[in-house]
Amino acid sequence: DAKTTQPPSMDCAEGRAANLPCNHSTISGNEYVYWYRQIHSQGPQYIIHGLKNNETNEMASLIITEDRKSSTLILPHATLRDTAVYYCIVRGGPFRNRDDKIIFGKGTRLHILP
């Protein structure tokens, strides 16, 4: 069963912030929220991950609610190259065993409009 729920698609104007929501109401205490994206006909690309604190890197920001049941990925200034399918995944975090698998849901297809 899917551990996360995401809207199937979203549009965002170029230059604007893209806010992608994700619900993960059954997340357990030791599970992290990871975000990946897949540009058409390419392999997935890691974006960011977090446990409970908000995180920011050069690609995006991750906002996790206090109860950890949902999160939002923020692309601060979306460009056409950000058009992709974005996957929100709940999984074990650092120091997990080597067989920890990434199970992909359906993701959100983000269209950046010129």
Added chain:
Amino acid sequence: GAVVSQHPSWVICKSGTSVKIECRSLDFQATTMFWYRQFPKQSLMLMATSNEGSKATYEQGVEKDKFLINHASLTLSTLTVTSAHPEDSSFYICSAKIAGGPSIYNEQFFGPGTRLTVL
């Protein structure tokens, strides 16, 4: 760093033939590699987990005799689609995890994918 390559990037073959796809970690050693399959407009589906020097673990519903996985070294895993048929046409993607103790980020690095078309 942490680059994963796949070869070939695309392949077309006749029905009934076998096709081998290679997955290499170029600048790190990978104890564990994963193989995914993706049909058009669908998400990635995990096929199997491959640990170096041992037999692969297949996900439910994946035929182990049809999708042969070999992980003979810390930098190479291969997926062989045996007796391929048109329904095996898909985008095959591998990923690799860094060996050598706990990964700080528990991160998997994905290859660019191989598009298989079976005629």
